[in-house]
Amino acid sequence: MNHWLFKSEPDAWSWDQQVANGVKGEEWTGVRNYQARNNMRAMKVGDLGFFYHSNIGKEIVGIVEVIRESAPDSSTDDARWDCVVIKAVRPVKKTVTLDACKVEPGLAAMALVTNTRLSVQPVTAEEWRIVCNMAGIDPI
DNA sequence: GCCAACGTTGGC
DNA sequence: GCCAACGTTGGC
Numbered sequence: 001m002n003h004w005l006f007k008s009e010p011d012a013w014s015w016d017q018q019v020a021n022g023v024k025g026e027e028w029t030g031v032r033n034y035q036a037r038n039n040m041r042a043m044k045v046g047d048l049g050f051f052y053h054s055n056i057g058k059e060i061v062g063i064v065e066v067i068r069e070s071a072p073d074s075s076t077d078d079a080r081w082d083c084v085v086i087k088a089v090r091p092v093k094k095t096v097t098l099d100a101c102k103v104e105p106g107l108a109a110m111a112l113v114t115n116t117r118l119s120v121q122p123v124t125a126e127e128w129r130i131v132c133n134m135a136g137i138d139p140i
Numbered sequence: 141g142c143c144a145a146c147g148t149t150g151g152c
Numbered sequence: 153g154c155c156a157a158c159g160t161t162g163g164c
Contacts, residue, residue: 009162032160033147054162098163117146117161142164149158 003123004039004049005112006064006086015051015061018088025067025087028120029075036120040084041070048140049086050123050131052112059095060131063140064088093136106130 006028008014018026031037043066051062068085101107107130108114111121123131132139 007162035147058163115146116163119161144163145161147158147160149156151156152154 002043002047003125003128004043004047004066005052005060005121005123006049007052007054007119007121009055010053010057011055015053015088015091018051018062018064018086019091021087023067023087025085027068027074027085028083029073031073031083031120032081033119035118037070037081037083039120039122040082042122043069043084045069048089048128051088054119057095058098060092060097060135061095062088062091063137089140090137094134096131096134100134101131104130104134 028040031040045066045068047066049064049066050060051064052060064086066084067087070082070084072079073081073083098112101110102113107127110123110127111118115121129139
């Protein structure tokens, strides 16, 4: 199983909205970046990810699960773009801010820190463990 | 609201 | 195929 991180501006789509969608989840439309898209194409149903609020908060607020593999993005006719569907699994006990990630030695190479503009990122097993620990939850 | 970083586009 | 121009993201 692989781990990921999804960024969203809470103004546009927040964790609360994601939670409100329940088990039907949300199609992760709007990604127009090849790297981010390729990351989604690599996802399998059951993969887990962090849900990160960019701009406002700048913190990891919850855990999501991939519930459909990448398929054409319904928000565009452009065949280049496709996306997965994710559902909220659980909130973190304690949000993990970008600042906290930056000062954590084990997260120095994390894409969140090194590649700020990438909206869908891979997270290594070790990074996953460290962030879950900081978030006060058991790694699932 | 500004701007740095970075990705994409298009002229040559 | 290079690179300048441009657009977007996201931290500050």
